Amino acid sequence: MDDLKGKVVLITGASSGIGAGCARAIGALGAKIAVHYNNSKSSADGVVADIVKAGGEAFALQGDLRFTNECERVVSLAGGRWGIIDVLINNAGSMVQRLPITDLTDDAFSEVMNLNARSMMMCTKHAIEYMTNGGSIINLTSVAARTGGGPGALLYAASKGFISVATKGLARELVTRNIRVNAVAPGVIQTPLHDKFSTPQHLEAMRQGIPMARIGTVDECVGAFIYLASQRLSSYVTGQVIEVNGGQYMS
Numbered sequence: 622m623d624d625l626k627g628k629v630v631l632i633t634g635a636s637s638g639i640g641a642g643c644a645r646a647i648g649a650l651g652a653k654i655a656v657h658y659n660n661s662k663s664s665a666d667g668v669v670a671d672i673v674k675a676g677g678e679a680f681a682l683q684g685d686l687r688f689t690n691e692c693e694r695v696v697s698l699a700g701g702r703w704g705i706i707d708v709l710i711n712n713a714g715s716m717v718q719r720l721p722i723t724d725l726t727d728d729a730f731s732e733v734m735n736l737n738a739r740s741m742m743m744c745t746k747h748a749i750e751y752m753t754n755g756g757s758i759i760n761l762t763s764v765a766a767r768t769g770g771g772p773g774a775l776l777y778a779a780s781k782g783f784i785s786v787a788t789k790g791l792a793r794e795l796v797t798r799n800i801r802v803n804a805v806a807p808g809v810i811q812t813p814l815h816d817k818f819s820t821p822q823h824l825e826a827m828r829q830g831i832p833m834a835r836i837g838t839v840d841e842c843v844g845a846f847i848y849l850a851s852q853r854l855s856s857y858v859t860g861q862v863i864e865v866n867g868g869q870y871m872s
Contacts, residue, residue: 622851624852629703647847657695686744700750705754709752715736801849808865808866
């Protein structure tokens with residue numbers, strides 16, 4: 622696994638959870654990592670420090686990706702640092718809050734869709750300008766895109782469904798630029814998202830629906846991202862959604 626060495630990788634939402642796990646793992650393979658964060662500067666700095674300690678190269682950059690101009694600025698900072706972007710991992714996103722349809726507001730709708738869907742599209746739009754040698758774009762979707770989500774997570778699930786569908790359309794559109802576009806769809810993974818939005822009762826109910834009968838870990842997700850980032854491993858793979866969920870969803 623040396624073909625990621627020296628590659629430039631921008632990971633959005635990389636200060637914690639799956640994004641941080643990907644940053645550390647891909648950085649340890651010798652890639653140059655742009656670690657994006659919004660509010661968690663100290664956590665992002667910690668991820669950078671871990672990458673540097675492992676012999677990699679990294680820096681942190683802040684931006685609120687709910688807004689298009691911030692997507693453009695963050696991508697420009699990452700691309701300008703090394704003159705190129707080889708891999709973009711669109712990981713930034715959140716459930717924001719659990720909200721039944723009866724309580725849905727325009728503001729809540731915009732908050733979730735801007736953070737999850739708009740950020741993916743606009744970061745992609747601006748990143749391809751720096752993918753002059755082709756590259757790989759990996760979007761973070763969710764098993765919720767298949768199931769509709771748990772209680773109060775309809776809007777989150779719908780935003781992830783958008784990402785899954787857009788991944789396929791982008792794969793068709795960008796293939797002529799030698800850019801592959803795929804997605805990873807984690808199931809129930811122990812991350813800060815569930816720490817914040819899921820009660821122990823929620824998690825136990827979900828665990829009971831998983832054939833492996835346990836909650837997944839961040840480390841169990843990162844291999845799928847490494848596979849899709851690597852041209853050597855996945856050069857003939859585009860437009861795909863890789864499910865990482867312990868058997869929770871089987872198509």
